[in-house]
Amino acid sequence: LENQTIPLKDLEKKIAAEEAVKYIKDNTIVGLGTGSTAYYAILAIADLVKNGLNIQGVPTSEKTASLALSLGIKLIDLKEVDAIDVTIDGADEFTSDLNLIKGGGGALFREKIVASLTKTEIIIADSAKKVDRLGKFKIPVEVEPLAYNYVNQQIIKLSGKGALRKNGEEIYLTDNHNYIIDADFGLIDEPEVLSGSLNQIEGVLAHGLFINLTSIVIMGKGQEILTFNKS
Ligand code: 5RP
Numbered sequence: 609l610e611n612q613t614i615p616l617k618d619l620e621k622k623i624a625a626e627e628a629v630k631y632i633k634d635n636t637i638v639g640l641g642t643g644s645t646a647y648y649a650i651l652a653i654a655d656l657v658k659n660g661l662n663i664q665g666v667p668t669s670e671k672t673a674s675l676a677l678s679l680g681i682k683l684i685d686l687k688e689v690d691a692i693d694v695t696i697d698g699a700d701e702f703t704s705d706l707n708l709i710k711g712g713g714g715a716l717f718r719e720k721i722v723a724s725l726t727k728t729e730i731i732i733a734d735s736a737k738k739v740d741r742l743g744k745f746k747i748p749v750e751v752e753p754l755a756y757n758y759v760n761q762q763i764i765k766l767s768g769k770g771a772l773r774k775n776g777e778e779i780y781l782t783d784n785h786n787y788i789i790d791a792d793f794g795l796i797d798e799p800e801v802l803s804g805s806l807n808q809i810e811g812v813l814a815h816g817l818f819i820n821l822t823s824i825v826i827m828g829k830g831q832e833i834l835t836f837n838k839s
Pocket residue numbers: 641642643644645646697698699700709710711712713714715716719
């Protein structure tokens with residue numbers, strides 16, 4: 609895509625993605641994110657592969673897996689990797705201390721496992737994703753369907769409000785056939801504490817607070833690229 613023909617938000621995503629792929633080295637394992645920002649990274653990685661780069665991609669969703677395969681990127685199953693060199697993924701919100709909310713696209717469980725196995729987790733974002741405090745975006749919580757009512761009650765006990773994610777009339781199902789509760793806790797003072805509390809609820813498989821998992825955020829702002837590192 610030529611840069612002149614795409615909307616500003618997409619341009620920001622694209623330039624961030626093109627900067628991020630510079631961190632990928634030959635003969636490495638690369639985590640492939642999910643969403644409209646990660647999409648640009650996958651396109652850029654496919655270009656590098658066409659030019660001879662040898663990598664194995666670990667997809668964070670079925671959608672990403674089929675996109676990557678259609679573009680000629682070799683894949684390796686998450687079950688078969690014990691470390692990932694670099695992952696490039698998007699986020700719904702990030703703060704300058706590199707904590708995130710992810711999972712708007714529903715891929716949070718695999719994204720979190722991939723991020724946890726990753727040496728250098730790079731988040732790419734347009735400028736609307738940077739916030740002073742996390743929490744305007746509701747926190748996706750992936751739950752085993754049988755645990756739905758229980759988890760919802762526990763979210764209320766933590767002073768949150770949960771809404772079961774729907775896809776039209778149908779209940780939304782993740783790639784792992786689970787439900788997502790989008791939980792509203794308002795603006796969050798202590799994301800680490802809330803993350804710990806959510807982790808302790810039986811039936812929660814993953815939630816969208818990504819704490820201390822990110823090495824670098826690369827954000828497009830207009831034509832500029834801003835990089836945020838772990839301080
Ligand atoms: C998917 C995610 C995405 O990275 C997040 O929702 C951002 O998506 P987009 O790049 O389309 O704004 O976490 O589960």
